[in-house]
Amino acid sequence: MADDPIQSAQELIDAARRIADAGRKKRVAVAAAQDVDVIEAVSQAEADGFLDGSLIGDERTIRSLAEERGITLDNLEVIAQDDVSSAAHRAVGMAAKGDADVVMKGFLPTSALLRTVLDKQYGLRGSGTISHCAVLDIPGYHKMLNFTDGGMVVAPDPEQKYQILSNAVTVARAMGLSPVKVAVSGAYHQAVGAVAHNASDQGLVVKRARENMSDIEITGPMPLDVSTSRRAAEAYGVDHPVAADADIFLVNSIEECNITCKALINFAQAIFCGVVVGARIPVSLVSRTDTVMNKKASLALACVLADYYAQTGHWDKQGGAS
């Protein structure tokens, strides 16, 4: 758990490094590591000193890809497991035995990796709903903003929305945020007439969160501007602790999350840190288009979250369907 609230991608990397320096360095097991962008991300994070990496996959391809890009594998463990499915099982098995703290996706479909993570034999099932958190460091906003869910649940029902929120709140706790401030997205800050198409779902989530979660401020619908800009909040006369200070932006659709984040990444130079939450270990995904900073920060986020799980006994308290 972070001592001070983490408010930027750099602070996330610093926090992961402090965890390592305190003797709790995390090990990342990469499933089907024959993907040069993934190898590069792990190698750079290792060089930064905040994780150890096990590259599991087609060893020959892993080594030749690394050599082509001039990446040294000296400080990384390479485990030969040519078959993609076996590599996934090996990586997840390491996590199940406590030999790895984070599982990272390599050259295999996300769905295939998640199926393995959720395979009952490993006991890594968590809350039930797996969701993706896109934690953005947006230049001009004074803290990080967690957009969720932009990758896992296509059309969440109220129960899934609550789980998605709960997963995001866990990430916020791991980042040391208190209270956690949640804006439930809406195009307008009032739920009226034709624009209130999802107001009832949102209402349920907000009500349940207020009843069941402590140390949280949640409101909605609230648009992105009122959620993150003092000027906008004042113009609309919105005086709520979440206004202009949101930590989590709970979206209404996968499109909203994905597209808003990509607009901010492409045109506002936002740094993107992504992690898949909901299993008993964080799952890290990076994509080819991510910058080096994005990839490192994503891995750092996964390490910080894994450390939070370990230090707080999070999943033992939560139970889960394992």
Added chain:
Amino acid sequence: MSVGIAGFDRIRDLVSKRLEGKEPLRTALVVPSSTEAIKAIAQAASEGLIAPVIVGDAALCRQTADECGADLASAEFLDLNQPDMAMMTAFQMAAKGEVQVIVKGRGSTVDFLQHLLSEEARFVKPKSLVTHVAGIKPKRYDRVLFVSDAAVVPQPDLKTKIPMLSNLIGVCQACGLERPRVAVLGAVEVVYPQMQATVDAAVLDKMATRGQIKGAYVDGPLSFDCAIDRAAAEAKGITDSQVAGQADAMLTSNIETANGILKGMKLYGDADVGGVLVGGAVPVVINTRYDEQTTRYHSLLMALAVAST
């Protein structure tokens, strides 16, 4: 590589040229007590683009104009102190052809929209659909992106997306794009039957290919990065698209997505923005309460471009 519209000044030049030797466009400012709206109106009037018609509290408007140094000497005034009455009057004037553009001043957008869409206003013809089109010029993109719909239609089905797309293409053409490149956005650039947005996008794409939707290159589904970044598109194997990497316009599958793009760019994208409502009797400018003169002026330019086409 297409040129696109490099900035809002191009739209201004286009409107000026169209209006050469013609009367300026009669533009109603409704519920006028917004300093920034008055300044934008005065600016366009001073450039000879519009003839302002102030519909609302005349004394308050004059006082506000004096305070901010805006010159409304050429304006007509229709003194109506009651905001609801002012709105309905403006909509009815537009329906009768007495004004060619409407600009919303102060007040709630939701309330304004409810009045605009009401039967009593007679502002929307049967079978036409009112939609919002935002113009966004992020510093890091080479052209204005026209994005719909951030303000009116919450969650359109495929049938509704067809007129939305036509409205969007119409605004692009009015702003000077002969054949706009329109991306129908999805979270991904492939079709997944369980993701309705991708299915609808593919259908719209096909309808454009077959000439059922005219006047634009349409490609969908495209993810945001594939729409605006050629390298991202090529990395995904999209090499034969007339849109990918050079989109002029984007249709989103719900209101929050377009709203997220618009607000995100407005706050963090170092962007020039504007927006217009189309599909009613005349184009309408609505702005966010904190929008400054420049944004309101850009919106007005978009409305004038539509009205002068």
